[in-house]
Amino acid sequence: MSIHKEGRVLLVVLLIILSVINIMVYLGFPDQPMIFRLTLGITIVLFLLVLQFFRNPKVITSVNDRHVVAPADGKVVVIEETTEAEYLKDKRIQISIFMSPVNVHVNRMPVKGVVEFFKYHAGKYLVAWHPKSSTENERTTVVIKTPKGVSVLMRQIAGALARRIKWYVKEGENFEQGQEFGFIKFGSRVDVFLPLTAKVKVNIGQKTKGGMTVLAELD
Structure with a gap:
């Protein structure tokens, strides 16, 4: 530790x-x-x-090209089909993880790949579980493309207490699955947007471990 x-x-x-x-x-x-x-x-x-x-804490990720691992410690609060309108502009499965102040707040890459898009958005500080927090709060958008050409989008979202998001990514960088890419202070949320063909492996309310819990499997 x-x-x-x-x-x-x-x-x-x-x-x-x-x-x-x-x-x-x-x-x-x-x-x-x-x-x-x-x-x-x-x-x-x-x-x-x-x-x-x-x-x-030290995290050892069981690397698997088909797996999408949790980007953060926390609790699954959203699993739903939605439209990702910022970059992918298509229908996706959204899985959201809420991080309370007692969780580890290191953010880790859910898949291996290259960063094809990154953007920081200034914004509000609604509570992290608020439906509009993913589009109105301070946040970042990170899209990573796997070696098989699948694009996975993530959002770091600041909550009511989290007033500072840190990220360690830039477009064109390569990341390994489970590698640290950011940190959010004092309570926050991470959204993951996956293809509709992904097979979800978690349930609402389930606790996750960043870099370890398998959220879904890709085709």
Whole structure:
């Protein structure tokens, strides 16, 4: 288990701030040790909560050209047929994964391939499960084409708490299945758009592990 690079500076700054708060309380209330102990306990819990959010466990993906693996830890909240209007402009199976603040927020490639399209969209911060969040919230769109020519589209979507999306992709880059391509802070969602011929292997409400859970099989 390691700490993700997106959280290292924040954690150092937070540790300094919380340490200063504890020192001030200790010096300001020398005759009331209970106040110091209470403050110390609260700040330790707060630091540990933020620390766990940025954990980055090692993931071993069982590579399979037919499999579409989950791009994130979380819970499946949408499985439906829809029209992808931004880039693919055809009917697709949409699978959406909601990431709560306690999930690992590393985003991983569901398939192997080359990035054929990428775009960042500024937007709102509706709650991630809101039906309009995938078209109105701050988001990115990533399309990766597999070696067999199948295009898979993903969206990183910021939620009400997630105010920063990070991505590590550019058009023309090659990615392996399960390789990290982004990170979203503090609660968010990832949508995956697959061909109608894909065989879905998950159910609504099912928990997923990024880079490990098989969402679907491609022809």
